[in-house]
Amino acid sequence: MKITAVIQRELQENLRNYKTIFLLMFIFGGILMALYTEVGPTANSTSVLDPFFELFAVLCPLIGIFAAMDAVVGEKEKGTLELVLSKPLPRRTLLLGKFWACVLLIVPLLVAELIAAYFWAQVSGISQYRWQLPMPPFSQWLTLVAIVTCVSLLFVALTILISMFAPSTATTGLCALVFMAPAHPLGGEFLRQVGLLLHIEGFGGLPVTVKFFISIFSKYQKYTLTIPSDARLCCLSLLVMTLAVLLIGSWLFERQNVAFRN
Amino acid sequence: MKEIAVDVQALSKWYGPLKAVDQVTFQVEQGTSFGLLGLNGAGKTTTFKMMVGLIRPDSGTVLVSGYDVVKEPMMVRKHIGYVAENPAFYTRMTTLETLRYICRLLDVPVNKQQVRIDSALELVGLMNKKNVLVGGYSRGMRHRLGLAQALLSEPQVLFLDEPTLGLDPLGAKNMRELILRLRKEKDVTVLMSSHVLPEVESICDVVGIFDHGHLVAIDTIENLRSTSSDTVNLEMLLADPNEDLVGELLNISGVIHVERSGPRYSIKAVKDKELSNRILQVVLNHQGKIFSFGHKESSLEDILLRLVQIDNSDIPEPKQGFLYTTISSLLNVKNRR
Numbered sequence: 001m002k003i004t005a006v007i008q009r010e011l012q013e014n015l016r017n018y019k020t021i022f023l024l025m026f027i028f029g030g031i032l033m034a035l036y037t038e039v040g041p042t043a044n045s046t047s048v049l050d051p052f053f054e055l056f057a058v059l060c061p062l063i064g065i066f067a068a069m070d071a072v073v074g075e076k077e078k079g080t081l082e083l084v085l086s087k088p089l090p091r092r093t094l095l096l097g098k099f100w101a102c103v104l105l106i107v108p109l110l111v112a113e114l115i116a117a118y119f120w121a122q123v124s125g126i127s128q129y130r131w132q133l134p135m136p137p138f139s140q141w142l143t144l145v146a147i148v149t150c151v152s153l154l155f156v157a158l159t160i161l162i163s164m165f166a167p168s169t170a171t172t173g174l175c176a177l178v179f180m181a182p183a184h185p186l187g188g189e190f191l192r193q194v195g196l197l198l199h200i201e202g203f204g205g206l207p208v209t210v211k212f213f214i215s216i217f218s219k220y221q222k223y224t225l226t227i228p229s230d231a232r233l234c235c236l237s238l239l240v241m242t243l244a245v246l247l248i249g250s251w252l253f254e255r256q257n258v259a260f261r262n
Numbered sequence: 263m264k265e266i267a268v269d270v271q272a273l274s275k276w277y278g279p280l281k282a283v284d285q286v287t288f289q290v291e292q293g294t295s296f297g298l299l300g301l302n303g304a305g306k307t308t309t310f311k312m313m314v315g316l317i318r319p320d321s322g323t324v325l326v327s328g329y330d331v332v333k334e335p336m337m338v339r340k341h342i343g344y345v346a347e348n349p350a351f352y353t354r355m356t357t358l359e360t361l362r363y364i365c366r367l368l369d370v371p372v373n374k375q376q377v378r379i380d381s382a383l384e385l386v387g388l389m390n391k392k393n394v395l396v397g398g399y400s401r402g403m404r405h406r407l408g409l410a411q412a413l414l415s416e417p418q419v420l421f422l423d424e425p426t427l428g429l430d431p432l433g434a435k436n437m438r439e440l441i442l443r444l445r446k447e448k449d450v451t452v453l454m455s456s457h458v459l460p461e462v463e464s465i466c467d468v469v470g471i472f473d474h475g476h477l478v479a480i481d482t483i484e485n486l487r488s489t490s491s492d493t494v495n496l497e498m499l500l501a502d503p504n505e506d507l508v509g510e511l512l513n514i515s516g517v518i519h520v521e522r523s524g525p526r527y528s529i530k531a532v533k534d535k536e537l538s539n540r541i542l543q544v545v546l547n548h549q550g551k552i553f554s555f556g557h558k559e560s561s562l563e564d565i566l567l568r569l570v571q572i573d574n575s576d577i578p579e580p581k582q583g584f585l586y587t588t589i590s591s592l593l594n595v596k597n598r599r
Contacts, residue, residue: 005366009352016354079350083411086314086344087367088336257318260311260346 002089006097007104014105023063024109030059031117035126047136048127049225053144056114057183057218060148063110064155065176067102071095072253073163073172082260092250095160099246102156107149114145143231147221150238154216155179157245164253188219203230212237264291266325267419267451268313273322275308282308284475285322290453290468292418295445297462298455299566300472306455307347309472310423313453314344327418340368343412343450347423349404353397357388357407360396364411382410386440402433409440413448420444422454426461434461441465459563473570486565493518495558496529496541501551503527510548514540528558 014020034048034055072095075081084094118141121127127135135141159176166172181187191214195201203211203223211230214220215237224230268290275283283305290296298306311317313324315335324331327341351360358379365375383389386406391399399407405425412420425441426434438461445452445465456462462469463483470480479486500507503525511520511529516537519530531537538555545552 002367002369005363009355009363012359013352013354078353079346079348080352082316082346083350083364084367085316086339086342086346087364088339088369089367090336255318258316260316 003093003097003100006089006094007101010098010101011104014101019067020105020109023067023105024113026063026066027059027109027113030055031113035117035121047133047140048121048131049136049140049144050222053148053222053225054218056144056148057151057221058180060110060152061155061176061180061183063106064102064152065159065173067106067152068098068156068159069163069173069176070169071098071102071160071163073166074169076258076260077169079260081258085258091253091256095250095253096246099156099160102160103153106152106156110149110152111145114141114148139228140225143225143228146235147224147231147238150235150242151183151218151221154238154242154245157242157249161245161249161252164249164256182216183218187217191217191219208233212240216241264293266290267292267294267327268296268453269323269325270309270313271323271325273309273312273324274320275305275312275317276320281475283312283319286472286475286477287322288470288477288480290419290451292451293449294468295452295466296454297466297469298453298472299459299462299469301566301570304472304570305475306472307423310421310453310455314342314421315339340415341418343409343415343417343420345405345408345412345420345422345425347427349408349411351396351399351404351407354395356393356395357383358392360407361411361414364414368415370414378414378416382413385413385444386410387436401428402430402436405429405433405437406440409437409444413444416448417450419451419453422452424456425454426456426458434458438464459566471566471569478569479565483565492533493530494533494537496531496538496556497558498527498529498541498545498555499553500525500527500545501553502549507545507548507550510544511541514544517541525553 034052070077072081075084085091118135118138121135127133155176158179159172162175163169163172166175182190200206203214203220206214211220211233215234221234224234266289270286270288273283273286274281286305286309298310300306308317312319313326313331315331315338318332326338329337329341331338352363355363361379361382362375365378370378380389383392386409388403388406388410391403396404396407409422409425412422422441426437429437441452441454442465444450452465454462454465466483468480468482469486471478471486503522505522507527508520508522511517511527514531514537516534517529517531521528529541542552542555
């Protein structure tokens with residue numbers, strides 16, 4: 001299958017250009033930052049889940065952006081897109097191959113490192129020692145892992161879409177950063193203001209369709225960490241949005257008049 | 263009657279207000295070597311990329327080996343080989359990995375991949391570089407690898423965009439020989455665009471000359487030579503040259519221009535069957551001893567320059583960025599107020 005050829009080549013490239021090592025170190029650095037710096041829980045925190053989530057809500061979009069920022073535009077810059085597109089390879093296959101390569105790069109790293117971090121925190125007793133707070137139940141920790149992984153994947157899809165139109169890899173990265181607003185405290189503030197305007201208190205009573213769309217806000221994601229049904233909906237919403245972005249991207253890429261490097 | 267390998271009908275492409283290719287129509291027979299010629303911006307590369315399916319035409323059709331480039335792009339790409347102007351490859355992959363990847367994209371059966379790769383590498387002379395990273399390749403080697411990857415599909419039609427661009431004379435000569443060898447051994451139809459006119463002369467049977475998006479001429483080089491002008495160039499070498507003869511030659515009816523450089527006389531005259539006899543008569547009357555006398559063939563360069571219009575009138579204004587145009591339009595509004 002051609003998609004496996006694309007995935008294999010992408011993974012090989014990621015290994016050889018040290019992107020895998022860099023991402024591994026980036027996630028590891030994030031975990032260290034959460035555990036051993038002053039980025040601790042606030043007075044309202046009930047467990048160390050809160051500070052961990054807040055840090056990874058920002059780091060995970062960055063991981064997605066970094067993994068995918070050279071997806072299409074990088075090939076244009078190197079001139080290899082012309083080579084690949086002159087072969088009987090459907091453009092959507094190329095795009096999906098690139099997405100799956102990012103999935104295979106990010107998901108194992110994130111899941112393995114975050115689960116390892118949980119057990120390390122348990123064994124070392126760092127949460128009790130530093131903040132006098134217990135570690136959350138493992139199920140809640142897995143919810144955190146699932147949500148941040150889904151956020152990363154959404155950003156991979158978004159960045160691939162942007163990289164089809166951006167003139168350079170750097171521009172792709174910068175444009176994708178704009179979409180991080182919902183993960184920023186500003187996004188949370190936006191939700192709060194809308195809530196005040198519409199006289200809505202909390203996320204509990206919101207209809208499913210609204211919950212679907214506000215799943216991109218880290219404030220809502222954080223709320224779902226302790227409510228399994230909402231967490232499942234949040235992950236599903238993020239995955240559906242990822243799929244939608246990919247489908248839109250594939251459709252546009254098939255019709256795009258690519259400006260090849262001369 | 264030979265089969266038609268490439269059939270281009272009323273092909274057009276716009277880039278904003280600029281018509282890059284305008285109603286271009288031509289056919290290339292199977293086994294022919296076809297050259298696309300023209301000045302920069304004439305529409306050669308755009309036509310080329312539309313034929314390969316890399317750019318979508320605004321109107322018109324292209325059939326390659328009977329398949330429509332727009333409707334059946336995958337079938338077209340399966341039956342062609344394409345070498346870009348600057349062949350680029352994944353620099354962190356070896357030659358073998360690159361070609362295996364291309365084989366997989368081409369759906370070459372696994373048991374045939376190695377045979378095809380070896381045969382292509384043998385032909386382009388990169389057999390001993392199988393395990394070398396492509397990032398370390400010179401430009402000439404990249405061109406050869408470009409040709410090797412194009413051969414993996416066992417193409418019926420080979421598209422070569424400026425195949426010797428940027429190569430040193432030896433590299434260019436090797437590439438030329440390679441293409442000729444390929445034509446001879448594999449009987450593929452070759453379509454190439456090039457600025458190097460002697461190269462086109464040595465490889466192509468038929469040339470199409472592009473000018474401002476139009477195909478202004480299409481014929482064999484021989485026919486273009488004989489039909490593209492009403493004048494003829496003659497060259498004469500004399501043992502005892504003298505300046506007086508120039509004046510006498512100019513008096514012959516039909517002679518337009520005479521230029522002497524040492525013993526060599528270059529004569530430009532209108533086409534006339536009797537002209538050579540009249541010139542020889544004048545020279546003999548002048549007691550001249552003739553070493554050689556004959557037609558000087560017009561070069562492809564002469565033909566090209568005669569057929570294309572050289573003007574800069576429709577070169578588009580440089581495109582300004584969104585921010586620039588917005589600010590300048592705002593400033594204009596302000597000035598008008």
